[in-house]
Amino acid sequence: MSRVGRTTLLVVAGMLVVFVFATYAMLSTLDRQFRPECLDVVADAPRAKFAHIAEEAGEDGIATIRYDLFPTLPVTMRPQRIVSTLPGITEMVAHLGAADRLVGVSPWCDMPAGAVNPARITVQPFDPEAMLAAKPDLVIIDRRLHRRDLAVIRKRAPYVLMLETSRSLPELVHSMKLLADVLGGAQAQAAAAAFRTRYEGLLAGIDPVWEDGPPRVLVLGGWDPLYAMGRGSLLDDLLRICGCSNVACDLRTDASGPFSEELILARRPAWILVTSPEPMPARLQARWKNLPAVRDGQVAPAWADDVVRGGPRILDALERLHAVLRASKPPAYLGAMK
Amino acid sequence: MSAPLRWILTGAFVVIATVLALCLGPSGVGPGDVWDALVGAASEDVTVDIVRTVRMPRVFLGLLVGAALSISGVLFQALLRNELAEPYLLGVGPGALLGVTVAAIWFGDAAMPPALARGVLAFVGAVGVAVIVFGFARRAVRRPAVTVLLAGIAVGATVHAIASGLLYTLEDWHHVVRWLLGDLSLADYQQVVILGAVVAVAGTVAWLRARDLDVLTLGEETAWYAGVEVRRALWLFGGLGCLLAAAAVAQCGLVGFVGLVVPHIGRRLFGSGHRTLIPASALLGAGLLVLADGLARTLHAPQGLPLAVVTAALGAPVLAGLVLRRVGG
Numbered sequence: 058m059s060r061v062g063r064t065t066l067l068v069v070a071g072m073l074v075v076f077v078f079a080t081y082a083m084l085s086t087l088d089r090q091f092r093p094e095c096l097d098v099v100a101d102a103p104r105a106k107f108a109h110i111a112e113e114a115g116e117d118g119i120a121t122i123r124y125d126l127f128p129t130l131p132v133t134m135r136p137q138r139i140v141s142t143l144p145g146i147t148e149m150v151a152h153l154g155a156a157d158r159l160v161g162v163s164p165w166c167d168m169p170a171g172a173v174n175p176a177r178i179t180v181q182p183f184d185p186e187a188m189l190a191a192k193p194d195l196v197i198i199d200r201r202l203h204r205r206d207l208a209v210i211r212k213r214a215p216y217v218l219m220l221e222t223s224r225s226l227p228e229l230v231h232s233m234k235l236l237a238d239v240l241g242g243a244q245a246q247a248a249a250a251a252f253r254t255r256y257e258g259l260l261a262g263i264d265p266v267w268e269d270g271p272p273r274v275l276v277l278g279g280w281d282p283l284y285a286m287g288r289g290s291l292l293d294d295l296l297r298i299c300g301c302s303n304v305a306c307d308l309r310t311d312a313s314g315p316f317s318e319e320l321i322l323a324r325r326p327a328w329i330l331v332t333s334p335e336p337m338p339a340r341l342q343a344r345w346k347n348l349p350a351v352r353d354g355q356v357a358p359a360w361a362d363d364v365v366r367g368g369p370r371i372l373d374a375l376e377r378l379h380a381v382l383r384a385s386k387p388p389a390y391l392g393a394m395k
Numbered sequence: 396m397s398a399p400l401r402w403i404l405t406g407a408f409v410v411i412a413t414v415l416a417l418c419l420g421p422s423g424v425g426p427g428d429v430w431d432a433l434v435g436a437a438s439e440d441v442t443v444d445i446v447r448t449v450r451m452p453r454v455f456l457g458l459l460v461g462a463a464l465s466i467s468g469v470l471f472q473a474l475l476r477n478e479l480a481e482p483y484l485l486g487v488g489p490g491a492l493l494g495v496t497v498a499a500i501w502f503g504d505a506a507m508p509p510a511l512a513r514g515v516l517a518f519v520g521a522v523g524v525a526v527i528v529f530g531f532a533r534r535a536v537r538r539p540a541v542t543v544l545l546a547g548i549a550v551g552a553t554v555h556a557i558a559s560g561l562l563y564t565l566e567d568w569h570h571v572v573r574w575l576l577g578d579l580s581l582a583d584y585q586q587v588v589i590l591g592a593v594v595a596v597a598g599t600v601a602w603l604r605a606r607d608l609d610v611l612t613l614g615e616e617t618a619w620y621a622g623v624e625v626r627r628a629l630w631l632f633g634g635l636g637c638l639l640a641a642a643a644v645a646q647c648g649l650v651g652f653v654g655l656v657v658p659h660i661g662r663r664l665f666g667s668g669h670r671t672l673i674p675a676s677a678l679l680g681a682g683l684l685v686l687a688d689g690l691a692r693t694l695h696a697p698q699g700l701p702l703a704v705v706t707a708a709l710g711a712p713v714l715a716g717l718v719l720r721r722v723g724g
Contacts, residue, residue, distance in 0.1 A: 323422035347440040
């Protein structure tokens with residue numbers, strides 16, 4: 058073999074050795090990395106979070122609304138032409154008795170029936186022309202709205218109210234109170250107070266402690282590709298309130314994202330909640346036959362809109378989820394709306 | 396380096412890549428567990444499920460996709476006598492993607508249109524685009540290969556835009572990412588069998604007719620004088636290239652760079668003779684893709700990375716190195 062050939066062979070062999078060692082080093086790192094502590098849930102976390110928010114915001118209503126990005130809404134102003142950009146927000150406005158002030162809603166808004174009449178405004182991507190045509194004096198958005206759309210709305214809307222309706226129940230309860238402050242009137246305040254009272258009553262009635270430790274739950278948004286709901290989704294918060302741990306708790310994207318099938322098998326969820334109406338594909342049933350959730354028939358439908366929608370009916374969903382997880386109702390009960 | 400040594404090193408590369416891919420994964424199932432699962436000594440069902448139902452079909456499918464794209468690249472580069480030719484640059488890949496997208500819409504289920512329909516429509520899309528692109532070459536009096544490449548870029552971009560637009564209307568960006576950037580996450584043995592059959596048949600036919608490819612690279616006129624039925628050969632190899640690219644796209648979406656880079660590496664290691672280049676490229680492509688997929692599912696876990704991102708990250712520097720080396724003489 059020539060000198061060049063020997064050198065090439067040595068270099069290639071050296072690179073292979075380095076590559077093998079680097080890969081094993083990576084493997085051992087990953088082994089530590091993907092045994093996340095978040096699987097061992099702290100059952101009381103939602104209450105602590107709520108207390109934190111309440112303390113931060115105070116109890117004095119309108120002065121605490123997060124207006125860091127938007128013109129400060131005059132305390133005396135009571136918006137009469139409201140555009141809602143999400144179904145949950147539309148339901149919140151209606152719940153507070155202001156459905157007749159809605160002049161624009163998203164195409165997904167289907168409840169309550171009275172909110173069907175306003176103009177439809179596409180929100181993904183946001184349609185500024187339709188919004189302007191509705192002549193709103195207030196546009197209500199969720200903090201998760203895309204930054205690009207936020208910029209579009211801020212340029213054109215007189216006032217913008219940003220709520221937290223899609224991440225956690227404490228934030229949703231707090232947002233209901235803020236919205237009531239902005240809408241004004243005794244009816245709105247009473248409805249917001251009743252909502253909070255019911256929420257606190259539910260929290261008090263739910264025992265987050267499980268005899269055999271927190272059950273692991275996987276929330277899937279789709280089967281192909283597999284994508285799961287992680288931290289930052291409402292369902293994750295509902296699970297934590299019920300004392301369960303989310304199998305996809307270490308998902309790095311906000312709320313949902315593709316999730317490794319291998320980790321699903323390794324983490325062995327006791328429950329699978331599915332927010333897609335598609336049935337579980339036959340090939341996955343075969344591949345997942347040893348998963349406790351599949352073996353024990355604990356795959357529950359979670360596509361009822363009150364389960365995924367950040368609105369007042371989320372408390373109904375919480376009640377149903379708790380009943381299903383505690384086996385006092387069959388899995389299909391989760392998908393049944395009132 | 397002698398030829399047998401090169402073959403041994405190439406074989407070792409594929410074996411090491413396959414073993415590494417079997418041992419790579421976010422769940423912490425390591426080499427020992429993999430071995431136990433393979434020999435039936437695993438103590439837990441979970442390990443067996445992870446190795447046999449997740450990693451193995453994924454690795455096998457990755458090997459086949461890599462081989463299919465590499466052979467397809469070899470065929471198109473020989474047909475056009477241009478080392479820049481590859482299935483995606485010629486628009487064949489986007490054509491197959493359009494077929495897959497139409498299948499998804501037709502069957503009303505973006506996630507899983509029936510595998511056969513997906514494959515057939517992918518092939519129809521690939522051949523349709525190839526016919527359009529090669530139609531330009533018939534009109535080009537001078538530099539037909541360059542004309543085909545430019546036409547491929549233009550038609551491919553148009554078809555890619557149409558397919559992307561249609562995928563976007565399915566209202567689920569996960570599917571868009573899956574098909575536009577490649578994904579092997581739900582590989583199963585049925586896909587392995589389908590793609591395996593296509594690669595075996597198309598690869599064998601191409602290998603048996605490798606001499607015709609050698610002569611075609613000298614020019615159509617020379618090939619004609621050498622006794623090759625040029626038109627038939629063009630249709631045969633073009634069709635095989637389309638079939639291989641379409642079959643790969645139908646299983647895992649668009650995965651770039653493999654069909655472009657691997658034939659270059661194969662030529663440097665084994666020369667330009669297609670009787671050697673076709674199997675060598677198949678092996679190198681299989682190893683490269685399975686390695687890329689192992690990294691794709693392990694890096695940035697638990698989401699993983701799109702496959703095309705990793706193949707580009709691995710392939711682009713290699714291509715740049717080859718170009719620089721050529722420029723440097």
